[in-house]
Amino acid sequence: MPYLSLTEEEKKSMLGQIGVRSFDELIKDIPVSLRDPKIVLPSSLSEPEIQDLISKLGRKNTSTRDALSFLGAGSYEHFIPAAALEIVGRQEFLTAYTPYQPEASQGTLQAIYEYQSLMTELTGLDVSNASHYDGATSLAEAALVALKHTDRPRLLVARSVHPHYRETLCTYLAGTPYTVEEFGFDGKGNFNREEFAAKLDPGVAGVIFQTPNFFGNVEDLDGVSEKIHANGSLMILTADPLSLGLFKSPGEWGADIAAGEGQPLGLSMEFGGPYLGYFVTSRALMRRIPGRLAGLTRDADGKRAFCLTLQAREQHIRRERASSNICSNQALCALAACAYMTLLGKKGIREIAEINWDRATYLRGKIAKLKNFEVDLTQPIFNEFRVRSKRPFVKVEEKMTAQGIFPGVLLESFYPELKDQFLVCATETKSKEDLDRFVEALAQC
Amino acid sequence: MLISQDDRLSFEKSKPGRRAIRLPEERYSGEDPLKNIPQGLLRQTSIGFPELGELDVVRHFINLSRKNFSVDTHFYPLGSCTMKYNPKVNEWAARQEKFTALHPLQDATTTQGMLQILWELEEYLKEISGMDRFTLQPAAGAHGELTGMMLVRAYHASRGGSTRTKVLVPDSSHGTNPASAALFGYHVVEIKSDSHGCVDLEDLKQHLDEHVACLMLTNPNTLGLFEKNILEITKLVHQHGGLLYYDGANLNPLLGIARPGDMGFDIIHINLHKTFSTPHGGGGPGSGPVGVKKHLMPFLPGPLMERTKKGYAWASPSPQSIGRVKLFHGNVGVMIRAYVYLRVLGKEGLRKVSEAAILNANYMKEMLKDVFKVATEGPCMHEFVLSLKSFVAQGVHAGDVGKRLLDFGFHAPTVHFPLVVPEALMIEPTETEARETLDLFIEAMKEIALEIATDPERVKTAPHTLPVRRPDDVLAARKPILSYRDQVREKVLLAEAVA
Numbered sequence: 001m002p003y004l005s006l007t008e009e010e011k012k013s014m015l016g017q018i019g020v021r022s023f024d025e026l027i028k029d030i031p032v033s034l035r036d037p038k039i040v041l042p043s044s045l046s047e048p049e050i051q052d053l054i055s056k057l058g059r060k061n062t063s064t065r066d067a068l069s070f071l072g073a074g075s076y077e078h079f080i081p082a083a084a085l086e087i088v089g090r091q092e093f094l095t096a097y098t099p100y101q102p103e104a105s106q107g108t109l110q111a112i113y114e115y116q117s118l119m120t121e122l123t124g125l126d127v128s129n130a131s132h133y134d135g136a137t138s139l140a141e142a143a144l145v146a147l148k149h150t151d152r153p154r155l156l157v158a159r160s161v162h163p164h165y166r167e168t169l170c171t172y173l174a175g176t177p178y179t180v181e182e183f184g185f186d187g188k189g190n191f192n193r194e195e196f197a198a199k200l201d202p203g204v205a206g207v208i209f210q211t212p213n214f215f216g217n218v219e220d221l222d223g224v225s226e227k228i229h230a231n232g233s234l235m236i237l238t239a240d241p242l243s244l245g246l247f248k249s250p251g252e253w254g255a256d257i258a259a260g261e262g263q264p265l266g267l268s269m270e271f272g273g274p275y276l277g278y279f280v281t282s283r284a285l286m287r288r289i290p291g292r293l294a295g296l297t298r299d300a301d302g303k304r305a306f307c308l309t310l311q312a313r314e315q316h317i318r319r320e321r322a323s324s325n326i327c328s329n330q331a332l333c334a335l336a337a338c339a340y341m342t343l344l345g346k347k348g349i350r351e352i353a354e355i356n357w358d359r360a361t362y363l364r365g366k367i368a369k370l371k372n373f374e375v376d377l378t379q380p381i382f383n384e385f386r387v388r389s390k391r392p393f394v395k396v397e398e399k400m401t402a403q404g405i406f407p408g409v410l411l412e413s414f415y416p417e418l419k420d421q422f423l424v425c426a427t428e429t430k431s432k433e434d435l436d437r438f439v440e441a442l443a444q445c
Numbered sequence: 446m447l448i449s450q451d452d453r454l455s456f457e458k459s460k461p462g463r464r465a466i467r468l469p470e471e472r473y474s475g476e477d478p479l480k481n482i483p484q485g486l487l488r489q490t491s492i493g494f495p496e497l498g499e500l501d502v503v504r505h506f507i508n509l510s511r512k513n514f515s516v517d518t519h520f521y522p523l524g525s526c527t528m529k530y531n532p533k534v535n536e537w538a539a540r541q542e543k544f545t546a547l548h549p550l551q552d553a554t555t556t557q558g559m560l561q562i563l564w565e566l567e568e569y570l571k572e573i574s575g576m577d578r579f580t581l582q583p584a585a586g587a588h589g590e591l592t593g594m595m596l597v598r599a600y601h602a603s604r605g606g607s608t609r610t611k612v613l614v615p616d617s618s619h620g621t622n623p624a625s626a627a628l629f630g631y632h633v634v635e636i637k638s639d640s641h642g643c644v645d646l647e648d649l650k651q652h653l654d655e656h657v658a659c660l661m662l663t664n665p666n667t668l669g670l671f672e673k674n675i676l677e678i679t680k681l682v683h684q685h686g687g688l689l690y691y692d693g694a695n696l697n698p699l700l701g702i703a704r705p706g707d708m709g710f711d712i713i714h715i716n717l718h719k720t721f722s723t724p725h726g727g728g729g730p731g732s733g734p735v736g737v738k739k740h741l742m743p744f745l746p747g748p749l750m751e752r753t754k755k756g757y758a759w760a761s762p763s764p765q766s767i768g769r770v771k772l773f774h775g776n777v778g779v780m781i782r783a784y785v786y787l788r789v790l791g792k793e794g795l796r797k798v799s800e801a802a803i804l805n806a807n808y809m810k811e812m813l814k815d816v817f818k819v820a821t822e823g824p825c826m827h828e829f830v831l832s833l834k835s836f837v838a839q840g841v842h843a844g845d846v847g848k849r850l851l852d853f854g855f856h857a858p859t860v861h862f863p864l865v866v867p868e869a870l871m872i873e874p875t876e877t878e879a880r881e882t883l884d885l886f887i888e889a890m891k892e893i894a895l896e897i898a899t900d901p902e903r904v905k906t907a908p909h910t911l912p913v914r915r916p917d918d919v920l921a922a923r924k925p926i927l928s929y930r931d932q933v934r935e936k937v938l939l940a941e942a943v944a
Contacts, residue, residue, distance in 0.1 A: 272773025
């Protein structure tokens with residue numbers, strides 16, 4: 001059997017040394033009625049066979065490399081530097097355990113510390129955790145922090161926040177004394193200021209916004225944090241981290257917590273995961289942060305060293321009194337993001353944001369000229385925007401897919417009122433030829 | 446061997462003007478973002494990322510990796526963590542562009558190969574565990590527990606059971622169990638272990654009443670013992686209207702040997718990153734699929750998959766579903782690895798895994814029992830716990846032995862857990878280790894026992910051969926420095942840190 005080392009002879013001699021006659025004596029505590037269940041599984045595959053099977057299954061997929069894809073909506077196609085892939089593939093990172101033994105984990109710990117440092121730089125906030133499962137769960141944990149910190153029962157969330165995030169938040173809070181209330185968006189898809197202001201009352205623990213929001217709009221959050229803070233509530237912002245190379249950071253907007261999806265920072269789309277939840281807060285909320293934190297300290301010989309810190313918040317110490325039940329983080333994904341951001345560097349992070357903006361802006365301008373499609377050229381965007389099709393989108397999608405183009409994500413499936421509207425995303429992965437080909441194909445629809 | 450002369454942070458190695466990645470210079474739109482975008486939306490502050498060349502970055506990270514222990518370089522006898530070998534063919538499969546370059550919202554007709562993997566993985570997990578349906582969404586074991594508690598609550602609520610406010614956990618349970626239950630306002634009640642280390646049936650009975658929502662159990666438990674009264678336990682809890690939750694952290698010794706579903710569990714989570722060989726990645730990503738029996742299926746998070754004549758597709762969730770617990774479909778990359786592992790094991794290999802895991806653990810326990818006190822009697826399953834209480838007189842604690850083992854090239858066992866054993870050292874060799882490795886570890890343990898008698902200081906001040914020695918976690922918590930920004934503000938730059 002692969003992956004097993006004991007020979008038959010070794011097994012026999014080990015049983016002898018243990019002092020039992022047969023293996024069954026070792027599992028005598030298992031009631032006989034439970035033993036040897038009938039399990040239907042396929043036969044074992046050799047390595048050439050499994051490689052062949054995987055290749056065959058792979059060929060049943062049309063990947064975004066086979067097609068020309070303009071899908072976004074929370075998962076984005078970006079280039080990943082070859083050096084970042086090599087770093088993440090390093091087995092000493094990949095096959096290591098959680099760094100509870102700091103002496104045996106300085107590599108992972110320093111990388112997490114650097115990830116935390118990069119995230120504070122990017123978001124303009126003070127304290128980053130070592131990462132969370134994904135954007136949706138990170139945002140849900142942020143909501144829990146706001147509820148506990150303010151000891152108030154209600155959350156406000158903009159309806160322009162990613163539908164999966166809102167659904168996850170509702171799942172987390174169902175059956176608890178806490179409630180979630182939404183406020184809508186205007187005709188351009190930006191959050192409705194009047195409704196937000198009207199719903200902000202002393203029962204509100206926190207208010208959640210997304211920018212660029214689910215429609216790709218960069219929200220104008222001017223004056224928002226002042227209103228929220230005057231009400232004694234917390235402002236929670238989820239932002240595409242790559243957009244922060246160009247657009248105002250959560251810190252600049254006055255947010256208390258930035259929580260969201262780190263996938264654009266060098267992680268492949270991988271059919272939806274594993275991704276990376278980032279979680280960054282103001283210093284005032286430091287001791288409420290869920291999940292792991294790496295900190296700088298000194299070792300017994302006075303040398304600089306890293307270790308997990310503020311563990312008194314965590315489940316393995318506090319059990320039922322822990323601030324969160326979270327145990328793992330997405331350490332390898334955080335490492336990927338860390339390597340990606342380090343490779344991009346100070347200038348690269350700004351350039352990549354500009355290129356994304358440029359590609360989407362170019363594409364939107366071209367689509368604006370088509371007679372069967374409408375876009376709003378005045379709305380500030382990052383790398384994604386809303387298009388309304390004058391013909392049924394299903395027909396458009398069918399025609400495009402046949403030509404090997406994934407035209408975008410239908411908004412109607414998330415917002416029934418946005419009939420035949422779809423989200424189009426263009427990142428640095430698209431050449432001018434790609435974008436022109438897409439526009440030509442749309443023109444035929 | 447010196448790993449690197451330069452232990453600075455990437456930020457400290459930065460030099461203005463250095464670049465690692467060149468990006469396209471051409472712009473298509475002809476627009477200047479600084480003019481086109483309203484000023485009020487533009488970032489005003491600079492981003493203090495380091496500036497380094499590609500070799501600088503690569504060497505930085507590769508040298509960091511060399512400061513890690515890992516399964517590929519070291520033996521990890523880490524109890525309850527199942528640090529088995531992570532097969533390379535799993536990695537090969539998960540890195541195929543045909544999977545990594547799939548967008549989660551692609552039309553199902555373009556992802557049939559991917560969906561087939563997820564469908565079949567669910568089928569295999571159902572077979573192995575004896576459950577009726579799985580959600581693959583949960584991202585980790587603790588996330589699975591969270592999902593499980595939501596299912597418990599939804600199930601009781603559907604039966605008008607809002608008075609079920611208690612969740613029972615054994616005193617030997619993982620910390621995530623009570624933490625997960627408490628998140629939903631459940632009153633957590635600890636059940637005592639009996640003198641053998643199993644659930645104390647009498648204590649359990651005393652806490653069973655109409656308020657019990659659920660009993661969370663790890664089986665084999667964290668002492669490495671199979672709960673031999675398991676059928677009695679599940680019957681009792683069910684008689685009182687409670688549900689049974691199986692924490693799958695210790696599933697590794699049961700593959701093909703016994704199934705949680707047959708024991709009477711209603712809900713289970715499985716850690717793909719333990720039993721199903723996917724790498725731990727330094728703390729994640731994992732994957733924690735949650736399986737249920739028929740009566741809980743309507744409550745599962747959606748969407749679930751369905752198989753129709755046209756192929757695999759996502760079905761709309763049942764109206765009673767608790768709703769989504771995560772973005773998109775879960776940690777798919779981890780699932781691909783687990784799928785490959787199960788196809789390679791096949792029906793022939795499944796049981797052999799567990800047999801070898803149990804054999805290895807019993808062998809180590811037997812070889813160590815004359816030197817260290819074993820916390821339990823009789824054979825163990827895949828792990829066992831030593832109590833080092835008798836060494837406290839010499840001032841040596843379980844954690845010290847763990848640290849000293851690092852000098853011998855072994856990762857420390859799980860220390861000071863479970864909490865019911867004083868000075869616990871929890872050892873799980875897994876099935877993938879060779880006997881020679883086990884023997885080397887046993888020798889190291891015996892040598893350390895000798896050292897404790899002759900030179901306890903050597904053990905108390907270990908490790909002596911690693912890049913750092915006993916980082917001061919009290920200092921780290923008292924004055925948290927959590928980023929380079931903190932360092933600059935607190936002026937804890939390299940020179941001060943060293944001094």
